[in-house]
Amino acid sequence: MTPVTHPMSVTSTSLVSASAGLRRRIWPAVAGCLTAMVALLLAVPSHAADTAAVPTAAVPTATAVPSMDLAPDGVLQNGLLHNGLLVGALLFALGLVGILTRRNMIVMFLSAELMLQGVSVSLVSWSRYHGDWGGQMLVIFVLTVAACEAAVALVFVLQAFSRTGRLDANAWQSLRESVLPRTIDQALPPLDGGVTHWPTLTPAGVEPAHDEEALLEREHV
Amino acid sequence: MIPSLETIAALVKIGLLVGGLMTAAAYLVLVERWMAAWVQDRKGPNRVGIPLTKIRLFGLGQPLADGLKIILKEDYTPSHVDRVLYNAAPLVILAASLAIFAAIPFGSVLPPLGIDGLPDPIPFLVAPGFSVGILWVFALSSIAVYGVLLGGWASNNKYGFLGGLRSSAQLVAYEIPLGLGLLGVVLAAGSLELDVVMTQQANTGIWYAFAQPLGFIVFLVAAFAEAARLPFDLPEAEQELVGGYHTEYSGIKLLLFLVAEFLHMVTAAFLIVILFLGGWHLWGVTGSGDEIGWGTALIRFGVFSGKVLAVILFFMLVRWSWPRFRFDQLMNLAWKVMLPLGIANLVIVAIVEEFRPQMTEAMGASAAGWVALLLPWAVFLLGWITAGVLTPSGTDNRPIRADILEDDGLFAAEHALLTGNGQVTTENELSNTANADSSSGSDA
């Protein structure tokens, strides 16, 4: 990619700094959540202890319930379900992070779609596990809703873009509640790479006057 | 680890298919050049034969020479491109257009070979039993849009970018009539598997082109547009517009783009034959069951290939018969003509399929069959005439002067000054104005 030399990026580049007040209120809660969760995870006992307690005698043979993939030891073989749910959870969480933190409205919508994908994977995993179609049905409707959402959302994004000339969600922070602090942008350092130098051809005839800066800064041929 | 026989069979099929397709694409380019020459009263390429000899073989060595030439050309990458996507775009489009053939059968079945571990009979299909074959074709043809769009964007060139947007808009728009034309067949055949669609036509003996004429036309037009063939080759449009999304490409990457476009045409021909022209079926020649001997298998393969070749020749003949559509006409055709016609076809097919049992019960099998055949034809004629009468911009190429007047404010003002009002003037009014009679032409 050629570096940015768009005037917008020089004058109004920004470094996000949420206000100190907001951060002071949120930090303890977040830190507490993370610590509590890690503690929870560490406190979880290992799997081996549980499976030992399974009463094998009470379980019918595997052939009776082919949909449930019963293993001989009587534990439901839910590996596919487990892994599918794990993938779904990861996708959902990644989508959540994206929609919380990115400022480009299109990328935010991509993140929302990512969350929908996570949900779809989870639903289909359960559908496979239970051997019925309910989950897959729901995914079809998720697809429908996603299509509707994308259509309407894109229209709004386009409208917003045509008003501000940017895809920045923070361009609309005046819509926030008045008690919430504003995000103040600071200047960003320029990207590495410097200015691209374009080859200059030998002139034929009388050379017209050029705008040298425009020649150096153009990004298209 | 020794792979199973089925895996080996699948690999052999893939090898045959990819090798055959690439060779066929090369030779179809030669055929296309011949057709172009003959239609223009020329002789066409007929020189290149066996190298270092005087043997010419009617120019059959030409594809080799063409390929060598374009491969050996300098693979020039402009400095302003986005390198990753610039290199990825041709690969994406070629991979997508080759992977489509996983779900497309290229014949009927081989007679049983009697080898343990192999299914009997062996179908001419890389992924047999893939229950969503048609959707697969659809999905991969929509992936091809990415190659076009990214190639145009990554070129970082305004002409390439505009070309990319232009052609992806076309591809996305024509996916809808394509799907509608296809849905009629899916509804009638009751399956998303392409070989089942062929078997259905062979069993009834009625090709879907005859049972659903409207669907056939809609699918045919959409297939032309999806394959970016003339009269819809706006993606390239060498004569009127700058090359398009592959303006900045050269050498082997350009070759990949061109081969992919050619494969799109081949895919379209396969789909047309499979969905609407009966696949390997020909009345009285090929039979209909799966229990066949070597002779019938060969005949079926021949019939199938012959049909595909005929459709491809039709594609090439059409190229030299009609002028290119303008972009607004292209979009008009997709949204205002083909979409309603496709929906009409879908509705009539649904009605026929829904009430066929009742009709059979009421008036007997043969009469019901005739009704089921004639009803779509009636809808076809009706829909066609309606479309022709109601959508003049689809067929009428004349410039609309009132629009010009509205668009250009200065022009309109001047014109109003000259003629006394803003209306389009006829010859008489103009001559009156020239006579300096300021009161003439004032009828509103």
Add this chain to the structure above:
Amino acid sequence: MKPTDPSVRWIEERPLGLTERLYLPLVVQGLTTTARHLVSKKVTVSFPEERPTIGNPLIYRGVHRLNRDDDGRVKCVACFLCATACPAHCIDIVATESPWPDREKYPESFQIDELRCIFCGMCEEACPVDAVELTSLLDLTGKSREEMIFDKEKLLSVYDMTKDAEPMKSKSLGGTL
């Protein structure tokens, strides 16, 4: 000229008829035209093996020749009219005194640069004695630029080569000489 110019005459096109709106007749028409050309006789020829037929060699403008008179002498009188008329300035003549009594000058050297020549035939028109003519020879090739500058000998040899097939235009066309 602006489209609003009063002298522009706007002409109403004939509105499309029903058959034209239905497009199918036009489709068939287009396909039949193409198909007819597909099988019709081709106008190109496989050149070195097949020679193209030239309609009238007398008016074909191919390679030049310098004609000889009945005695075998070069007909040119070095009047420079052809060099003056030549729009491409490809004719170069060096005149000297003629050894023969019937004319004052004759060309000591006479060169035509066939690579610069545009084969317009003006030299042929300008020549008062019909010495320069354009033959119907069309395969004019060479391996170097120098080779393509035809001197007097070469031009005369072209005459020798073509005089039987193409008699001098002056006589056949009822010329003066």
Add this chain to the structure above:
Amino acid sequence: MLPSVFATQLMAEAGSVAGRPGLLMAVAVTTAAASLWLLLPKGLEHKLTRPAGFILGAVALAAFALAGRRLGSIGEEAVFALVALVAVVSATATIVTRSPVYAAIWFAMTLAGVSGVLLILGAQFLGVATIVVYAGAILVMFLFVLMLAQPSGLASYDRVSSEPMLSAIAGAVLVGLLTISIGRLSAPVPADDVEAAATAESDAPADSVTAVVPDPLFENHVARLGGELFGRHLIAVEAAGVLLFVALVGAIAVVTRGEAAALAEGRPTR
């Protein structure tokens, strides 16, 4: 602060995470949070930030992979791991990459991975339909808008993100809680549940489309799906159709009103 009763109950029910000690998941979650924070655009970056983020991300991925269950065969595991890796890695790339066009391309890769996961899970139709609907239609529209709005270069708001650390931790906490609840799956199924499923299976009429399907992988997948869709869920289908129509009308209405407003305000329209 979690109520202690609920916490102890969760701990008791959690059993195990993926048959491994919970330490693994704790490591996975914390490294994932750290790597996301390092990778997210922050405007000012040290040159070692991204490599460190990649390394931590690889550690997190490995930990998550170790937490996964064994499947039937090694081949199945390899294929699942591959498509899951594609999905998760490209999802991460979607949210951390600076260029929005690249984000869209990475999202397309995610779709490919997800569609692979769906295929493995036996949802052939959905796997392919995801590609058709998302990649073929929705994402192309996104790309159109992106390319038209920002044909080249990197905007300032793409180079920074709001509160990367907070949101990375929030995501990690979410994943942690979800995996704890997924861990409950390893608990054995009570015997009467299994018996109930077995009787439901044998009682179901053979020709009914709504019967319990033995294996969604095979046996007229699409036909059964369609039967279910237009049988049990017919009203939902109708509602979805209405929803699509309303969205279509709404989108066009907003566009045209926006154009009218732009004209009135003298702004350029497209």
